[in-house]
Amino acid sequence: MNQKANRWFFLWRHLNKLRWVVLSLVFTMLVALPFVYVYQTYVAAHAYDLLAPDEKRLYDLVETLTAPLTDDPAEDLDAIKGNTWSGTFWGLQLTDPLAVVGQMAAALEVWWPLVLTALIPVLLTVLFGRFYCGWICPATFLYELNTNLAVWLRRLGLRTGRRRFDRRIKYLVLGLGLVLSAATGAVLVAAIYPPAIIGREIFYAVALGGFGAGSVFFVITLLFDLLVARRGFCRYLCPGGALYSLLGRYRLLRIQRIVENCNDCAKCNAVCEFGLDPLRDGFGQECNNCTACMAVCPTEAMTFRIRFRDQPDQGPGHLGRLYRKQQGGGREAA
Amino acid sequence: MNENVKKAKRRTSQKARRRFLRSVLYGAGAVGVALLGYLPVAGQWITRLRPPGALHEEKFLAACIKCGQCVQVCPVEAIRLADLDEGFGVGVPYIDARAQACDFSCDGLQCVLACPTGALTHEVNYPHQVDMGVARVVNEAQCLAVQGKGFRGQARGADFTGKLRYAEVDRWNPIPVRDHPYDLDLCDLCVRQCPIEIRIAECAAGKPPSGDERQCPPQHAIKLEPIDDTGRKRPVILDGCVGCGVCEMICPVEPAVIVMDSSESRASSKGLRA
Structure with missing residues (x-):
């Protein structure tokens, strides 16, 4: 066997777990923030002496838990504000590039302070591609759970959506969204962009009571994914995904296939949430480096490469039957 | 033989085109439906109190x-x-x-x-x-x-x-x-x-x-x-x-x-x- 060494694969194959940890953390943050807010305003509005006994107990509990970290939890918890759409983290303001582009389109003006807050995300996207979609996006957390649900439903013998559409639709959605934003003078993309909706809706539901239209929209996208097309919204419709894909087209860090190690098992294609074709080196600009294909690869045939373009199709994997047949056929002809 | 290949090619490209058109249609439909929900209120802004410092x-x-x-x-x-x-x-x-x-x-x-x-x-x-x-x-x-x-x-x-x-x-x-x-x-x-x-x-x-x-x-x-x-x-x-x-x-x-x-x-x- 002329298998190629893949030195760090033992690390790469666990990145998918790390990704889930990150996704869970981001989502937990979005859920925790409104509770923190409620706690802060409640403590602020009620003198300690006037609290009911059980309220005092809760207050004391939080105080004890946070004592090693901070003197005044109500104040220091302010370190994180906002959501993944736009937020402040220890004084550093970060904004989703789509928010900036959307605002530029709606106002037909450039507001530099906001543009600057998107600088870090844009830089990271240029380097790492559409990583936001796989590693950060709070909607991804729910969408991937939704995919798992679909798998369970199929095991029960139910039929879930397996349609495929053209992946270029989302660029149309992005373009159309921006044109309509400019025409109507409101940042429309924010109304159809799940991560923006989720942050807003969770906060609203917890802190102020009640869900809005955004939740309805999000549930519809979940049903679309479940009943029509697997991960359909992200694959075919998400304007943010489109923008990130374009930004990450010439990303530096890429997952690539080592053809010598590949046995054509196609698990990578089956697991790819974005419907890409790792088996035939079809990563393209829409790969979000989520590393799911690395996690399932049984022959250590996936690795990270630093290069601006994907490898062209390398043909069937050298451990696979097809390659051997080709080779055998070649020998016969010779 | 050559004719057949051509025909097959045409058929596949036709299929791809159809799929693309269908996708576009679905997409446009989805966006259209989404927009429809917004249209009834598009014209008449409700004048509400905005937070301090709000622009015009x-x-x-x-x-x-x-x-x-x-x-x-x-x-x-x-x-x-x-x-x-x-x-x-x-x-x-x-x-x-x-x-x-x-x-x-x-x-x-x-x-x-x-x-x-x-x-x-x-x-x-x-x-x-x-x-x-x-x-x-x-x-x-x-x-x-x-x-x-x-x-x-x-x-x-x-x-x-x-x-x-x-x-x-x-x-x-x-x-x-x-x-x-x-x-x-x-x-x-x-x-x-x-x-x-x-x-x-x-x-x-x-x-x-x-x-x-x-x-x-x-x-x-x-x-x-x-x-x-x-x-x-x-x-x-x-x-x-x-x-x-x-x-x-x-x-x-x-x-x-x-x-x-x-x-x-x-x-x-x-x-x-x-």
Whole structure:
């Protein structure tokens, strides 16, 4: 066997777990923030002496838990504000590039302070591609759970959506969204962009009571994914995904296939949430480096490469039957 | 043979084209349906009180990215986010003054500081520079002061959850209005609780908020004007009014004698880049 060494694969194959940890953390943050807010305003509005006994107990509990970290939890918890759409983290303001582009389109003006807050995300996207979609996006957390649900439903013998559409639709959605934003003078993309909706809706539901239209929209996208097309919204419709894909087209860090190690098992294609074709080196600009294909690869045939373009199709994997047949056929002809 | 290959090729390209067209159709359909939901309200904006520092409505809607950070920093939970009933304005912040007005208890205009987009313009530094709207006296006949009546008890009843900051109770933290009952010979709640008037009084006493002279409002916002010599008075809105809505919130009469009018609000607000 002329298998190629893949030195760090033992690390790469666990990145998918790390990704889930990150996704869970981001989502937990979005859920925790409104509770923190409620706690802060409640403590602020009620003198300690006037609290009911059980309220005092809760207050004391939080105080004890946070004592090693901070003197005044109500104040220091302010370190994180906002959501993944736009937020402040220890004084550093970060904004989703789509928010900036959307605002530029709606106002037909450039507001530099906001543009600057998107600088870090844009830089990271240029380097790492559409990583936001796989590693950060709070909607991804729910969408991937939704995919798992679909798998369970199929095991029960139910039929879930397996349609495929053209992946270029989302660029149309992005373009159309921006044109309509400019025409109507409101940042429309924010109304159809799940991560923006989720942050807003969770906060609203917890802190102020009640869900809005955004939740309805999000549930519809979940049903679309479940009943029509697997991960359909992200694959075919998400304007943010489109923008990130374009930004990450010439990303530096890429997952690539080592053809010598590949046995054509196609698990990578089956697991790819974005419907890409790792088996035939079809990563393209829409790969979000989520590393799911690395996690399932049984022959250590996936690795990270630093290069601006994907490898062209390398043909069937050298451990696979097809390659051997080709080779055998070649020998016969010779 | 060659013909067959050509035909097959044509067939596959035709198939691909059909699939593409179908996809486009679905996509356009989805977007269209989504837009349809917005259309009924597209034309008629609901004029609502926007948070302090908000740009002129058109600019404001264009600048706001609906991130909700202003909501997260408001200590009295005055700022809410609009839902689909505002059409394209879905997700933009507003203030329902009757339920919870902005009483500037954060002092530093936290929502303005939190706004990443300048939709709440950073030009505004002090409460008296805010220009959210103007208070209007709408049903003067109902006003307790006009009738010469006093007021005793909780301003908005026991179930009202709104908060105000009473400097004499707690300089830093707002408390529920129902925890602070009043006993007045002549109802002057709108003047008494006006954040601008409170600041003017503090400055006159030589104790400006945070010890900062610049916090002192230059103009009065509201006063009670004697109607006749029977001691009856009527509320009059003055030039210093910033439209914060506290008078509307605190008014014990149902419906409120004073309401906020934001249609002329932010007339003096500058553009996005100003």
